[in-house]
Amino acid sequence: MTDLKSPALSRRQAAGLLTGGLVAASGLLVPATVRAQSAYLDIRRGTNFQPIPIAVTNFVGEQGQALTGIITNNFKRSVFLQPLDPKSFSQQITNPDQAPQMDAWRMINAQFVVTGRVARAPDGRLRTEFRLWDVSTGQQITGQQYVTDPNNSRRVAHIVSDAIFSRITGEKGFFDSRVVFVDESGPKERRIKRLTIMDQDGGNVRYLSKGDDLVVTPRFSPSSQDVAYMAFGQGDPRVFILNIETGQREVVGNFPGMTFSPRFSPDGQKVIMSLSQGSASNLFTMDLRSRATTRLTDTSGIDTSPSFAPDGSQIVFESDRGGSQQIYVMGAGGGGAKRISYGEGARYSTPVWSPKGDYIAFTRQKAGAFGIGVMKPDGSGERIITEGYHNEGPTFAPNGLYVMFFRDPGGAAGPRIFMADVFGRGEFPVATPGFGSDPAWGPLLS
Amino acid sequence: MTFSINARSLKIVAALSAALAMGACSKNPNDADGTGGGIGGMGAGAATPGSQQDFVVNVGDRVFFESDSTELTSTAQGTLDKQARWLSQYASYAITIEGHADERGTREYNFALGARRAEATKSYLAARGVPASRLRTISYGKERPVAVCNDISCWSQNRRAVTVLGGPTS
Numbered sequence: 001m002t003d004l005k006s007p008a009l010s011r012r013q014a015a016g017l018l019t020g021g022l023v024a025a026s027g028l029l030v031p032a033t034v035r036a037q038s039a040y041l042d043i044r045r046g047t048n049f050q051p052i053p054i055a056v057t058n059f060v061g062e063q064g065q066a067l068t069g070i071i072t073n074n075f076k077r078s079v080f081l082q083p084l085d086p087k088s089f090s091q092q093i094t095n096p097d098q099a100p101q102m103d104a105w106r107m108i109n110a111q112f113v114v115t116g117r118v119a120r121a122p123d124g125r126l127r128t129e130f131r132l133w134d135v136s137t138g139q140q141i142t143g144q145q146y147v148t149d150p151n152n153s154r155r156v157a158h159i160v161s162d163a164i165f166s167r168i169t170g171e172k173g174f175f176d177s178r179v180v181f182v183d184e185s186g187p188k189e190r191r192i193k194r195l196t197i198m199d200q201d202g203g204n205v206r207y208l209s210k211g212d213d214l215v216v217t218p219r220f221s222p223s224s225q226d227v228a229y230m231a232f233g234q235g236d237p238r239v240f241i242l243n244i245e246t247g248q249r250e251v252v253g254n255f256p257g258m259t260f261s262p263r264f265s266p267d268g269q270k271v272i273m274s275l276s277q278g279s280a281s282n283l284f285t286m287d288l289r290s291r292a293t294t295r296l297t298d299t300s301g302i303d304t305s306p307s308f309a310p311d312g313s314q315i316v317f318e319s320d321r322g323g324s325q326q327i328y329v330m331g332a333g334g335g336g337a338k339r340i341s342y343g344e345g346a347r348y349s350t351p352v353w354s355p356k357g358d359y360i361a362f363t364r365q366k367a368g369a370f371g372i373g374v375m376k377p378d379g380s381g382e383r384i385i386t387e388g389y390h391n392e393g394p395t396f397a398p399n400g401l402y403v404m405f406f407r408d409p410g411g412a413a414g415p416r417i418f419m420a421d422v423f424g425r426g427e428f429p430v431a432t433p434g435f436g437s438d439p440a441w442g443p444l445l446s
Numbered sequence: 447m448t449f450s451i452n453a454r455s456l457k458i459v460a461a462l463s464a465a466l467a468m469g470a471c472s473k474n475p476n477d478a479d480g481t482g483g484g485i486g487g488m489g490a491g492a493a494t495p496g497s498q499q500d501f502v503v504n505v506g507d508r509v510f511f512e513s514d515s516t517e518l519t520s521t522a523q524g525t526l527d528k529q530a531r532w533l534s535q536y537a538s539y540a541i542t543i544e545g546h547a548d549e550r551g552t553r554e555y556n557f558a559l560g561a562r563r564a565e566a567t568k569s570y571l572a573a574r575g576v577p578a579s580r581l582r583t584i585s586y587g588k589e590r591p592v593a594v595c596n597d598i599s600c601w602s603q604n605r606r607a608v609t610v611l612g613g614p615t616s
Contacts, residue, residue, distance in 0.1 A: 189592060279516065302555060304558055349552040392553065
């Protein structure tokens, strides 16, 4: 049995967590008896759960406070964890390697305590460590250290958040991920729209286009640094792919008409999209390696907003082939489309398949209101998460537990991005510099 | 071409169509680019026959649609009949038909809906003798409203197809 009070750190290299040399992770000593991962909160059971109170103490060190702030803010929006007010803390942590005085934390009903430190290594890099303590047993249940470039400190905060979130909930993390969206500025009649990328918490905003061209509906590749989107320029509006690292952009396919509504296949090798010809819009895929295009639907109606199931075997999309916008599921090769949305007096659109596979999120129009909801892939279990004047375009977090969408109040004002859990327990605005729309959540980075 | 705007002419224009001020006299005749020039100083009758102003003011450059519909109303057909006659008379213009939708729909569907409206307009003009080779269509979906508000009367102005005159066809 290892001495928990020892400040010595194990330096097991966790090769799987190496991320391009940016962040190297290694475990902090954890006794073997509690290393078996059992979740403390079964959030699969649905809406009926109590958020777990957790005390995130200030990380020791110069940049500790900033790091603690990012982690606490992440947990606030997690719905499943409930970070306690630091003002209620009666123990100040000065040695994060030492077990906290559990009585002091029990008093404020903390179920878990996080301790940690940030220090600059001799080579100038940042070394960040954290330990997660179970107040009921007094044991450390996980701990890691990360060595990183100082410019990368936000990512470390997200990685630490994910490690803690995963340990407690047994679910995959989602904090270390980014979102592409459209930044909107200027009057509504001539909005300037820019492709923009940010951390999922609204940090690290970077503009990917200047606003010269009208751009909409960006979507992340699941496997590369590419974003597919629709842009207006010369000629027909088209689907483009932009590499966000190199800035290179290329048009997707040579289609005779407007292409729109792109989305990557789960393996990142194909883009599926709509092609408008005459008064019809049908679905096509293009293989990004061979450039071969395949027609998937052939209707006189409007087929759009396609999204692959995570295993790539099926496609969900919206179509008005039956008279009004409804959601259909078909095989990945096309054909045999089956309607799955049947809400009375409702129109369904913008379906998107959860990366977990368990839900399809959508926009629902009913009685003049635009809501965001989820249903199972067979159409059962519909649950509306939010409803109002105008909510549109859900996108799933990489762990499938949250959606982002945009909300437009109408009139001269503009849209804002919101995040909610799929159970509809909590909803939070995502801070963007200006108006924001069309969020698309990218994959987990680490 | 002047860009000064006086109140009287603005009133006349507003009476014709609240949305008319856009694109009528701007450098770029594209309605959706939003540069929004004015009908500078020109009354309805003063436009030079065969000019873009003549088309916008005396013929009417746009038709409107019911909610989520691509059907041309009788009013719309009347406007397009006039457009077809004018476009046949002044045969040198290339024509772009822009389809637009109001904000009460989802973005991607509205691109398809705008494309349908543009296509319906194009088909009608072609059937009235305007060569299809002169007619190009583009959809802006809900991206370029002319009227900003959140009530029904206003959305109806945004559900439109606009016939935009481009440079002379070669």
